[in-house]
Amino acid sequence: MFHTNTKRARKLGGEQDVEPRACDWPGCDDQEGGVFKAPKSPQNLKSYRWFCLDHVREYNKSWNYYTNMDDNEVETDRRHDTVWHRPSWPLGANGAAFGYSKRQFNDAFGVFDDDDTPDPHHQKPAFRATTPEGKALQILDLQPPLTTEIVRARYKELVKRHHPDANDGDKASEEKFKQISQAYQTIMTVLAP
Numbered sequence: 001m002f003h004t005n006t007k008r009a010r011k012l013g014g015e016q017d018v019e020p021r022a023c024d025w026p027g028c029d030d031q032e033g034g035v036f037k038a039p040k041s042p043q044n045l046k047s048y049r050w051f052c053l054d055h056v057r058e059y060n061k062s063w064n065y066y067t068n069m070d071d072n073e074v075e076t077d078r079r080h081d082t083v084w085h086r087p088s089w090p091l092g093a094n095g096a097a098f099g100y101s102k103r104q105f106n107d108a109f110g111v112f113d114d115d116d117t118p119d120p121h122h123q124k125p126a127f128r129a130t131t132p133e134g135k136a137l138q139i140l141d142l143q144p145p146l147t148t149e150i151v152r153a154r155y156k157e158l159v160k161r162h163h164p165d166a167n168d169g170d171k172a173s174e175e176k177f178k179q180i181s182q183a184y185q186t187i188m189t190v191l192a193p
Contacts, residue, residue, distance in 0.1 A: 020032035020033070020034070020035060022034050022050075023051050023052040023055055024049040024050050024055075025051055025055035025058070025059070028052060030052045033051075033052030034050035034051055035050065035052070036051050036053060036056035037049070037050055037051075038050075038056055038059050038060070038063070042064075132186055133187065135183070136182070136186040137183075137187065139179050139180060139182075139183040140155065140158065140183050140187065141154070142154055142187075147191075148188065148192075151184065151187050151191065155180065155184045159177065159181075162176045162180060163177055164177060
């Protein structure tokens with residue numbers, strides 16, 4: 001048969017397999033009621049004092065974990081408590097903190113790119129032109145979607161740069177000029193209604 005205080009302690013959530021002991025409250029004469037444990041101090045949470053039910057309630061009322069802490073220390077502890085006092089990093093701020101970097105996997109669609117800076121480690125696959133229209137786009141250095149205004153602006157820019165008169169009759173520039181003119185005609189034929 002269990003002591004009545006032990007039964008009561010079990011019913012109220014006290015220690016299950018604790019032998020009755022004297023209450024640690026100064027002046028308490030209950031010799032078998034100390035079945036409820038409470039930490040000795042905020043700095044020593046794994047060492048306990050044992051109280052009877054009335055005195056553990058009194059002890060809990062006066063308990064303040066943040067005693068002797070200033071406001072900054074309290075706020076720091078509260079923030080660390082939200083992540084169980086484990087280190088954390090802002091989401092996305094340091095991919096390497098999770099053991100990988102976005103540069104270590106192929107992001108062909110650019111889903112993880114947050115900026116427009118080119119990645120020197122990741123080269124987009126070269127565009128392979130297999131149709132006359134694709135070859136024309138490659139010569140004009142354009143990519144769909146296109147409008148006639150975009151094609152005209154690019155054509156004017158390339159003609160000014162590669163026109164034989166602008167390059168003192170250079171044969172390579174003349175050949176490039178012919179390719180640009182042919183590519184422009186091919187693309188405009190496709191775009192024209």
